[in-house]
Amino acid sequence: MELKDKIVESYVAFENGINVNTAIHDIRSEALQNFEKLGFPTKKLEEWKYTSLNAVLKNDFSIFPNKENSIEFADVKKYFIHDIDTYKVVFIDGKYSSFLSDTTHDGKDVCLMSSALSKSKYKAVIENYFNKIAKQDNLTSLNTAFANEGAYIYIPKNVEVEKPIQIINFTTGNDVATMIQPRNLIVVEENAHVQIIERHQSLTENAVLTNVVTEIYAARNANVDFYKIQNDKDNASLVDNTYIEQKTNSEVSVHTFSFGGNITRNNLNFYQRGEHINSILKGITIIEGKQHVDHHTLVHHIEPNCESHQDYKGIFDERSTGVFNGKVIVEKEAQKTNAYQQNNNVLVSDKSTINAKPQLEIFADDVKCSHGCTIGQLDSDALFYMQQRGIPKKEGKALLMYAFANTVLESVKIPEVKSRITKLIATKLAVNIGFDL
């Protein structure tokens, strides 16, 4: 049976197994119909021209792993940012792991989507925010149809969350190929601040497909820093659909670090509904082998006097392939917009590929919009210079790549995340450099 049919057929059983109100049920049914109509994306769609899920979808995925799988903390400690205190919302094969988690209801909610969807005390927030900005496209609809588990984060007015929150999805998939559909909702009220680290990590050699949807709402003066660490196993694929709505004077940054996995597709969408908003989108991609990382970004400038800053760096070795599609829409009303987009790529091997496409649609006439896109090789003169000073070629190359990626690391606000990323890059490049950049 085709995966799509299998999914559609499982829906009734899934819906019977969970406890939700009629409104949510209606949203889900509609999403399922949508997915039934649209199916999985194919390369015929302009948005999916350079990323094919075909090979991945041939796996016989189990749709909802039912088994309660447990893992020892010691075995997965390395996937956490563990040198600082954090809240943790952890899932194993799509199911909540209370053992690995550290949630709170103390002055804010850092807990589970499943309880938010079913308990009456969250009803108002769910009604106001759930599935309000998520697109009705194929994969987001698929997620919505099965939306049940994930992180639910609600930060009330004026609350500055004292430590970062980690959202981690582990897949054990010991016997089977696993598909999971995590669904996160993050609501940050006026003047509130929060820092979030998200990671999807397979613990198996079996195929994994994660189709995650995250909705983030930043109210007036809210501040959200979101870090996505994508360094998964070679057989794990990820489609990350993130939707962010910002209100006046809010600032939201999303850093995406893509160092591994099979196929990684990031759909990152910002909607600016207010003035003096700042949206920051940054990414470092360092891949090799046959890995594929696709960044599709959208910044929708709807109102005047807002800014957006995009900076994506990519380093592609061996036969790896990359895609950068950065769309910026500036509506007619959005005068005095300042939109900046930078995408720089280094092809380390002549077998690697990058498809880069800046896409600017500007309808206002008094705006500053800049974009720069480069594709190049490592500078051989710089390499010779370093070798001349005694730095071996391999270390020199790594140093150049560090330097290249450094403009993105600079804006990481959690020092432990920064040093973790620096270490991941060093491991990735198989070098030991005696300092942190």
Added chain:
Amino acid sequence: MLKINNLHASIDDKSILKGLNIEVKAGEVHAIMGPNGAGKSTLANIIAGKDEYEITEGIIELDGEDISELAPEERAHNGVFLSFQYPVEIPGVSVTNFIKTAINETRKAKGLEDMPAKDMLKMIREKSELLEIDRKFLSRSLNEGFSGGEKKRNEIFQMAMLQPKLAILDETDSGLDIDALRIVANGVNKLKSKDNAVIVITHYQRLLEYIVPDFVHVLHDGKIVKTGDASLALELEAKGYDWIKQELV
């Protein structure tokens, strides 16, 4: 220390060095002068090991050992230093981090431990004072946005830190005002000893007023065509290069 015999080299099948001989002993300062396109920078790059040049004939020996097959970093570990005519900008790597990495990689190649941080700092302080380099300058990205003079001073600072056996200064005077020239020359002179040697590649005589050479060579069309003492540089300054070309005819 350095012995080059009958060196022929080409780039993209274009022959640049055509039988060059030079011998540099410890404690000596040699100047290599010559018109544009004579092959001066090529010679510097070939000694340092830039791989786009092909050595078609001849030998390059350092302390009796053929270095022509060694990687640039191996030559550096053996004590070869080239002060670049155009130092490369490396955004994202500070001067301090760069020189630390360079020193520790060199030590690693020699089987030594990293230099203790305290010693490193002390050395950085001493050498930056010698070159009159501001502390703030050291935390800036390597050569990024540096003026011509700052770049050259930074080259000599790195030389002071690495303490090479053989230093080749490629057009270190170009782009320097008179004060910077004096600082750089003073730095080089302070580093000179009976155990190391310096090759100064220059177009003009002015640097040689500060760094006085034991030998002056004229490089023309890929060969050393004339060798003399410091007075030859003055003569070249006064008369230009044409008379040498005519002498050759």
